[in-house]
Amino acid sequence: MRASAGPENTGDRPQSTKLACRGLWKVYGSNAARILQQRNFTPTSELLQSHGLVAALRDVSVDIREGEIFVIMGLSGSGKSTLVRCLSLLIEPTAGQVLFENRDLVTVPEKELIWLRRHKMSMVFQHFALLPHLTVLQNVAFPLEIQGIGQPTRESRAAEMIELVGLKGREGNYPRELSGGQRQRVGIARSLTTEPEVWFLDEPFSALDPLIRRELQNELLRLQRILRKTVIFITHDFDEAVRIADRVAILKDGIVEQIGSPEQLVLSPATDYIAEFTRHVSRAKVVTVAAIMQRDWQGASAANPVKSNCRIETVARQVLDSEGATRVVDDAGRVVGAVSRDAVLSVLFPES
Structure with missing residues (x-):
């Protein structure tokens, strides 16, 4: 079904x-x-x-x-x-x-x-679609130019987005002077200028x-x-x-x-x-602690608790190295359960 x-x-x-x-x-x-x-x-x-x-x-x-x-x-x-x-x-x-x-x-x-x-709305495509004859600043400001926004305002906004995506200092470069990752950052910045x-x-x-x-x-x-x-x-x-x-x-x-x-x-x-x-x-990359924890945390170690929203792959070594169950906390630090070594092993080795 x-x-x-x-x-x-x-x-x-x-x-x-x-x-x-x-x-x-x-x-x-x-x-x-x-x-x-x-x-x-x-x-x-x-x-x-x-x-x-x-x-x-x-x-x-x-x-x-x-x-x-x-x-x-x-x-x-x-x-x-x-x-x-x-x-x-x-x-x-x-x-x-x-x-x-x-x-x-x-x-x-x-x-x-x-x-x-x-x-x-704004869209970023697989292919960067940057205008080769425009600089980074001009490419990022282009959507605002289409809207009829004046040059000082649109370039100021574009500069903010360029800094936001980590390309400050590249404003005067042309797309051919950038790496693939940098060109995609330009595409991301351009898509964000219109907020x-x-x-x-x-x-x-x-x-x-x-x-x-x-x-x-x-x-x-x-x-x-x-x-x-x-x-x-x-x-x-x-x-x-x-x-x-x-x-x-x-x-x-x-x-x-x-x-x-x-x-x-x-x-x-x-x-x-x-x-x-x-x-x-890999289930360990996907399954969170919350999915396999027990609600009863009595007797579980209070030292180095793990967060409920963590993926198993990020906490597996810590839990497996502990002698008993490990306490689980939420984002506010409240104890919400405990996770055992066996529960983690069942995720790491589901066919065992």
Whole structure:
């Protein structure tokens, strides 16, 4: 049975929905909208194929919370990039709603939609798309120039963003004079100059080597702690999703198979596809202490407690080196349980 969502650990994240879609379809081919309506938006794959139609998205509904990093995953051709482009209305869905703060963007006049994209949303692509004839400062200031903002104001704002992403001193360089990681930082800075509320990132680090990729993942998390944007992030790398995601949606053939935290997807897969998708993921990288701790901490060591939200891989050595169970605390330092050596071993060696 397919599940669009499971029980979720929301933590301290704000719970208001910033961006959502309802019954979203994107079907390529002639008369696609009419055929969907005739079949009450429940066409079979065989029917679509018989009409020469290709469904990139099939009845997708998601809610993206304000201030969260929402990762969209799937194999090539699963529909993840199409979903992001529909959510930003870069392409128009065949059917369904796209709700920004509960307003359906599909019905918004084109002029207003352009304003929303320029002021409320921003996107970073896999390929940096920097303008080669402009300096770093000019590239970062370019979105504000498009808005008609004066040069002193836009360059001042651009300089702030350049410093924020760690490129201060590079303002006068041209893209050809930068490394791949530096060029992507310029792209990130440029996307932030308009102070967007929703930030789309379409596999922004996949073209980079592993060390630079990890560095930019850390940079993204640092920026998110400062800016608290609503982030929609596409990746095909589950390890990357584990590092950055609050929640993950996994797509297959244009259908959302499951939505949940990385831990939920690994421990409670809703379908055989999700189980296979996550089969080779290291559980120690995903499972948190909270998932395996006991609520009774009597007799557990009070020295060097571990935090409940830590991944097992980061605390395994400490717990295994202790003589007995180790106390677990929350972010406020309150004792909430205890974790045993056996519990940690069961995560490290699940087949034992």
